[in-house]
Amino acid sequence: MRRGLFLPVVCTLGFVFLYAPIVSLVVYSFNDSRLVTVWGGFSTRWYVQLFTDPQILGAAWISLQVAAISATLAVALGTLAAYVLTRFGPFRGRAILTGMATAPLVMPEVITGLSLLLLFVAMEQIIGWPGGRGMTTIIIAHVTFCMAYVAVVVQSRLSGMDESLEEAAMDLGARPVRVFFDVTIPVIAPALVAGWLLAFTLSLDDLVIASFVTGPGASTLPMIIFSKVRLGVSPDINALATIIIAVVALGVVVATWQMRRSMRGRRTS
């Protein structure tokens, strides 16, 4: 094939488009000046401001808790859903489960958020639970939409997995539950890790759904960021963004490296 310049150029521009805003956040987080256009010299004062802001720290703590719990539950439920859909063959309710396990992926967040809030209100009226809204309701909401992502990730791994591994374990005398924990889980472990990280990130990132289903006292980090950003430039948010980007970049690089290493091991097989 002719080696044109068109594709590399478009691709490069695409990546510039993807990364320029992120890079600018990082750069300006070290800008002493409040104005984006003016370079006021290198400074870490926004970081200091960030780490002394009790509101932000409190919200971050709530967000991390919510994300960790939601991700864990979402992995459990999403894996079950994926397992049922890839391994159980036909059963009643299969079509509904398939639809419900993928629809949250594309469902507009405002709909998900509003509908869950109204459910919680209705439930409280009828059965008295959940009494008020806060972290619990956010976690339930996040589990629901994150488990769809987990299900997709795990499903693709499960359907790529050699089913005779599970049959072999069964043939050697392991009952289905045992097979699941001895063979299925270890083999799909990379997908579980990926699913957890994805769910964690999505939960940590969610503004709209959390805004609907939260109650007084439970403000997540995105809510604080949103209210600050709405008011205009806030350089401490740049600092926060930089920290998040650094953590994510590090995590993704390590994860990719790990995955490639284990893949290489497999491929020689």
Place this chain on the structure above:
Amino acid sequence: MPDTQTVAARKPWLDPAQKPFVRIQKVTKKFGDFTAVWDVSLDIFKGELFCLLGGSGSGKSTLLRMIAGFEAPTSGRIEIDGQDMTHVAPYDRPTNMMFQSYALFPHMTVERNVAYGLLREGMARDKAMERVAAMLKLVQLTPFAGRKPHQLSGGQRQRVALARALVKRPKLLLLDEPLGALDKKLREETQFELVKIQETLGITFMVVTHDQEEAMTLSSRIGVMNEGEIVQVGEPNEIYEFPHSRFVADFVGSVNIFEGRVIEDEPDFIRLASPEAGCDIHVGHGVACTLNQTLWYAVRPEKMRLSRTDPGGAFNRVQGVVQEIAYLGNLSIFRVRLDSGKVVRATRANVARVDEEAISWDERVWVSWTDTAGVVLNR
């Protein structure tokens, strides 16, 4: 009965007093509208190495999976050692399976793979490890006990899979294309090793394969499957020399088949008129048939003689032109177009390194066969 003889020599299937070890009775399996296995009945005897031979989609793997318990028969019954196994879960069956993909657990070492089944049946750890060590020694894998499957060669992995399936001392070992993933040379070596291990342990083997050569070398008996049905069961030479149908004759080895009409039906011979062959076919034994019935006569290529001169006689000889010669080293295959238009295959062993007199392309030759060379088929 003392087991001094191998099963192949004792031939328990010829003795009606012998009780079969595995009984498959009228088993049918349907997947929706598709019938994978249709009304299969099969008896397998203790210590046999039984091969299910068939093409892809013949139902042989489905039958194997029903014996292992991965599929439930739509109807019929499967019995192993006198116990009904039809609806017993795979983890409760006295069978073990060696998978085509080997299905070695990628996250466990060789040792743990082999020990897995023993630990599942609740055997104490040190006792299990002893058994594992003995088994690894048998398959010559002791130095690799600590390795993961992806650190092994194809042949080594095949042996781990075998060891893992054998270590539980199943009553019946099921092998799904056991040698399919190995290259030709390794496959031949492994075939003999497999037979040796089977004879050492005295375990009944049931092998699924599409490779007729493999089936011939390994088995005490072969069951040929086609479109979900067992079309013939017999010892390897029976299947080869006395096929019951054109399908079996054609599927196992290669064959020339002539259609003919019975024109003489005597107690000790019959004669077929065969325009397809271009001569009358004389069969040197009696056949249950009627006059004018259409039958088929099948002759293996190695039983066809080629000569430049007329072999004489009034039948079983036709003339043709050599169209193609394939040189395979040990033998050569000739494709000869008969005067009737039919193309037949004949093989000649290359006994001399250089054959000055060799028949070559476009030569006109006589093709002939004796009156015991072929088999008469009515379907």
Place this chain on the structure above:
Amino acid sequence: MSTPAAGRGPMTRLLAALGLSGRALVIAVPLAWLALFFLVPFLVVAKISLSEAAIARPPYTPLWEWEGLRVTLFLNFENYAYLWRDALYLDAYLFSISTAFISAAVALVVGYPMAYFIARSPEPRRTLLLMLVILPFWTSFLLRVYAWQGFLRDTGVVNGLLTGLGIIDEPLRLLQTNFAVYLGIVYTYLPFMILPLYATLVKLEQDLLEASADLGARPVATFLTITLPLSVPGMIAGFLLVFIPAIGEFVIPELLGGPDTLMIGRVLWNEFFGSRDWPVASAVAIVMLLVVVVPIVFLRQIQAHAEERVK
């Protein structure tokens, strides 16, 4: 060797005693969760969209009342009539759909060459590029939209650059425009476009392309007759993955759009948090659901079709 008599484990026996099979239980858990927290909520929304706003907690009239055994239903379609009468809502729906459509189309045009380039790159560059596409997705969506604010505002990077270079004297108005909204959507949803495209393009076997070249097709012809038709499922999937969520987008029009950029997600938000009119917000949501459900079903069918082909 275990015998059939040893049969079942204690867990299985316990479940059997309760009249349940383990299989049914495993199916029931995710099914029940999703039914309760994904399906039932829509029914609640539908119900509330048929009630009236009231100054109460919660702020709507009950839909039915119990009187002994008699149930009185109050169905009120006023909220839907209101959405129809007030041009604001219809405009917002149409504007949302057109915005989502334009953005998805632009994302397709931008994403296709990128996906193609990545899929045709040799390893390990392919993995690296793919990682680079996914990486922004892992960082905060909100912060990435915020970054564009900094880029586009009158005193922002773009205007600073342009005035600095002397190309313009007055800062261009970039923020609070529809352009900024398109940009924001394309930017944040681009990975959703590239990934399915990449997945179909990378599966396209080199043999096919070589066969095409061997049969005399030039690269452009090969692309038009082989690559493009075979990547249609990926294009549709990517398009829908951008189009569907973009319809209900709230953050992007809120932060990058102007006050008149009334996308329906924003209208719903304002109706709910601003006017506290839950019934109207619910009616808005139900109509929006009807708008997105068709493309969702379509997407689902494409995915099911693709799965079948893999099998």
